[in-house]
Amino acid sequence: MRETLSRNDIISRSMTIYANLIFVVLWVGFVIALVVNREWLDEIWSWAQALPAIPKIIVWVLFLPIMVGLWIWESSWPTLGRLVGFAGIVVWTLLAVYSVFKYFR
Numbered sequence: 001m002r003e004t005l006s007r008n009d010i011i012s013r014s015m016t017i018y019a020n021l022i023f024v025v026l027w028v029g030f031v032i033a034l035v036v037n038r039e040w041l042d043e044i045w046s047w048a049q050a051l052p053a054i055p056k057i058i059v060w061v062l063f064l065p066i067m068v069g070l071w072i073w074e075s076s077w078p079t080l081g082r083l084v085g086f087a088g089i090v091v092w093t094l095l096a097v098y099s100v101f102k103y104f105r
Helices: 007-036 039-050 053-062 064-074 079-103
Strands: none
Touching: 007 039, 007 064, 007 079, 039 053, 039 064, 053 064, 064 079
């Protein structure tokens, strides 16, 4: 028998797909900024750090993987450490996206 999806399930799955699509687009933008103009990342970091406490918390919660990527990029870690940390957070995000796509197969 075929299971019917409730309205809540459809909304939940749609939101998950859109959220993951947004993160893929953000990561692509992050990589483009690394290649084209690294100052863009510095400006985004400065903007995020200059926010008042409540908006800053909201930005960090909504864009956690991207903010962690920016934090790693702006850190004083050695270059190899930054690359490994950055790759780790990108892989973590992609695995989350992959698990969502796998769920819908």
